[in-house]
Amino acid sequence: MAETVLVSTGLAEPAAPATTDREQVRTIGDRARSALVELIRRPGLTLALLVLAVALLAALAPSLLAPGDPYAAAPADRLQAPGAGHPFGTDQLGRDLYTRVVHGSALSLSAAGLAVVFGLAVGSLLGLLGGFVGGLVDAALMRVVDVLLAVPGILLSLAMITALGFGTVNVAIAVGAGSIASCARIMRSQVLSVRTSDVVEAAVAGGATRLRVLLRHVLPASAAPVLVLAALDLGGAVLAVSSLSFLGFGVQPPTPEWGALVAEGRDYLSSAWWLTAMPGLVVVATVLAANHVARSLDPEARPS
Amino acid sequence: MARYLAARLLQAVGVLWAAFTVTFAVLYALPGDAVAMLLGPNGENDLTPEQLQAVREQHGLDRPLPEQYLDRLAGLVRGDLGTSYVDGRPVRDLLAEVLPHTLQIAGLGLLLGLLTGATVAVVATWTRVAWLGRLLTALPPLGVAVPSFWLGLMLLQLFSFALPVFPAMGNQGWRSLVLPAVTLAVPAAATVAQLLNKGLESALRQPYVETARAKGAGRTRVHLRHALRNGSLPTVTLAGLMVGGVLGGAVVTETVFSRAGLGRLTVAAVASRDVPTVLGVVVLAATVYVLVNLAVDLVYPLLDPRVVGAVRRRATARGDASAFTPSALREGATHG
Numbered sequence: 001m002a003e004t005v006l007v008s009t010g011l012a013e014p015a016a017p018a019t020t021d022r023e024q025v026r027t028i029g030d031r032a033r034s035a036l037v038e039l040i041r042r043p044g045l046t047l048a049l050l051v052l053a054v055a056l057l058a059a060l061a062p063s064l065l066a067p068g069d070p071y072a073a074a075p076a077d078r079l080q081a082p083g084a085g086h087p088f089g090t091d092q093l094g095r096d097l098y099t100r101v102v103h104g105s106a107l108s109l110s111a112a113g114l115a116v117v118f119g120l121a122v123g124s125l126l127g128l129l130g131g132f133v134g135g136l137v138d139a140a141l142m143r144v145v146d147v148l149l150a151v152p153g154i155l156l157s158l159a160m161i162t163a164l165g166f167g168t169v170n171v172a173i174a175v176g177a178g179s180i181a182s183c184a185r186i187m188r189s190q191v192l193s194v195r196t197s198d199v200v201e202a203a204v205a206g207g208a209t210r211l212r213v214l215l216r217h218v219l220p221a222s223a224a225p226v227l228v229l230a231a232l233d234l235g236g237a238v239l240a241v242s243s244l245s246f247l248g249f250g251v252q253p254p255t256p257e258w259g260a261l262v263a264e265g266r267d268y269l270s271s272a273w274w275l276t277a278m279p280g281l282v283v284v285a286t287v288l289a290a291n292h293v294a295r296s297l298d299p300e301a302r303p304s
Numbered sequence: 305m306a307r308y309l310a311a312r313l314l315q316a317v318g319v320l321w322a323a324f325t326v327t328f329a330v331l332y333a334l335p336g337d338a339v340a341m342l343l344g345p346n347g348e349n350d351l352t353p354e355q356l357q358a359v360r361e362q363h364g365l366d367r368p369l370p371e372q373y374l375d376r377l378a379g380l381v382r383g384d385l386g387t388s389y390v391d392g393r394p395v396r397d398l399l400a401e402v403l404p405h406t407l408q409i410a411g412l413g414l415l416l417g418l419l420t421g422a423t424v425a426v427v428a429t430w431t432r433v434a435w436l437g438r439l440l441t442a443l444p445p446l447g448v449a450v451p452s453f454w455l456g457l458m459l460l461q462l463f464s465f466a467l468p469v470f471p472a473m474g475n476q477g478w479r480s481l482v483l484p485a486v487t488l489a490v491p492a493a494a495t496v497a498q499l500l501n502k503g504l505e506s507a508l509r510q511p512y513v514e515t516a517r518a519k520g521a522g523r524t525r526v527h528l529r530h531a532l533r534n535g536s537l538p539t540v541t542l543a544g545l546m547v548g549g550v551l552g553g554a555v556v557t558e559t560v561f562s563r564a565g566l567g568r569l570t571v572a573a574v575a576s577r578d579v580p581t582v583l584g585v586v587v588l589a590a591t592v593y594v595l596v597n598l599a600v601d602l603v604y605p606l607l608d609p610r611v612v613g614a615v616r617r618r619a620t621a622r623g624d625a626s627a628f629t630p631s632a633l634r635e636g637a638t639h640g
Contacts, residue, residue, distance in 0.1 A: 147322040156586070158582065159586055243452070287451075
């Protein structure tokens with residue numbers, strides 16, 4: 001991303017450092033090789049990417065990882081501890097917990113993804129508008145953003161759910177509303193710094209309309225930090241979605257979803273520990289992996 | 305100083321008003337008929353349209369939205385948060401009843417989180433034992449990734465069922481406080497440790513640390529007296545967010561431990577779509593946030609004398625010296 005910016009400002013700054021020039025002429029094969037070296041040198045990142053890949057595979061093609069039926073009850077096998085036949089054990093109806101967790105990842109991850117996309121879209125739009133238009137519009141938008149920060153995310157989500165009703169899509173929108181504020185702020189500060197750059201001034205001088213300048217020049221140059229923020233938000237969104245599902249505002253049983261599975265297992269806490277422990281561990285692994293990958297995208301990112 | 309105080313106070317009132325307005329807009333202006341859904345979970349109910357209308361009139365929902373808004377706002381100024389749809393009691397009384405229970409676990413959790421987080425960060429940056437430092441820097445990301453509801457259930461599993469040390473539920477005695485407080489403390493500690501780690505690392509690179517070392521101060525003294533004092537400033541500016549985080553965490557924690565409190569009240573209100581109670585909880589949380597930030601802004605000049613100087617200079621010269629005010633730092637720290 002940094003290179004694209006450099007290329008677009010290259011006209012104004014012909015004296016780019018020599019190392020960047022060399023990087024620009026690297027072939028795809030070179031890049032693949034250095035990416036591979038990077039992965040071998042950072043086993044933590046490799047592991048995190050692997051975990052995310054498995055989670056994604058589980059969401060897209062659950063039958064590949066768990067061919068069984070997540071709803072198939074087998075009363076004879078009820079409440080069995082994790083073992084050879086059932087790696088995560090079975091629940092009170094004898095359903096295989098591993099199969100249910102794998103089939104639950106589609107809902108959990110798509111809700112988290114929808115939340116991030118919603119927050120990113122609305123937040124970027126607000127930030128873009130405020131930063132580009134300025135004046136009263138900017139002041140008003142930024143006050144709204146201040147307020148969104150003043151209310152704890154989960155309470156904001158709960159207020160949205162009260163208004164919208166229950167269900168996975170509503171939970172996703174409610175969670176996404178929580179990340180509008182930070183996206184809007186970053187987008188705005190990016191736009192403010194790009195707005196006065198040479199590219200934009202050249203485009204304005206060349207007679208481009210405001211909308212064209214906004215979409216063709218300001219938006220692409222501002223996107224990188226916002227996308228990094230979105231990656232950072234993904235882990236938090238998985239957590240928030242599963243929390244709201246755990247509270248019972250997402251899918252209704254028997255549909256498998258990570259938070260809902262933990263809530264179902266709660267009644268058997270004293271007798272069948274695996275029913276709560278296993279889905280929770282999967283959430284922890286996914287969130288850890290997502291956060292790790294996001295942080296390595298941007299060494300400057302602040303953990304929060 | 306008076307100017308600084310007045311500006312902060314005005315800002316606090318403004319944020320509170322805006323929080324109320326945004327929440328009102330979300331709750332009242334979004335599609336969905338609260339009364340219809342209140343009386344039947346899926347919109348269906350046995351009431352005649354006339355009866356529905358009577359309920360609407362009783363809560364003033366038949367009037368135009370701006371009128372309802374002004375009415376509610378006037379009530380808020382008087383300290384009246386409306387009446388619950390569900391049991392018809394004033395929302396203020398409902399909140400006042402459960403607030404002490406939540407404050408107990410939130411206060412204990414926050415204290416525990418601050419102490420643990422600060423200890424982890426200080427030891428992680430101070431130690432020369434490589435594996436210990438690596439372990440302590442790896443802990444906060446883990447703490448952030450663990451869902452509170454799951455952590456609470458695992459603690460229950462271990463300390464109430466496997467080893468019966470603490471009671472599994474309820475509000476009786478100090479023993480019932482421990483597990484909920486620990487559950488709230490873990491994410492708080494992780495946040496504090498991450499922020500403080502960053503603050504300490506950048507403070508240790510500052511020239512005054514070099515100076516202190518050159519004057520012969522010991523390693524521990526430099527770490528605690530010089531670096532910690534300055535490195536903790538960014539963490540202090542985020543106290544409001546942290547208190548808000550603990551209040552939000554109470555929603556999940558109180559559900560897990562079946563404790564009466566603000567969080568459980570909220571969950572019940574959302575489940576029964578009791579709009580006035582939800583609005584009341586959000587306004588209360590925003591008030592806490594605003595008050596904590598106000599307190600930070602007032603204490604801050606004592607910790608960092610540059611703040612008042614910056615405000616004074618700005619008043620005369622309109623320079624760009626306000627970068628050290630807590631709100632400016634907060635803005636920087638919440639970016640991401």
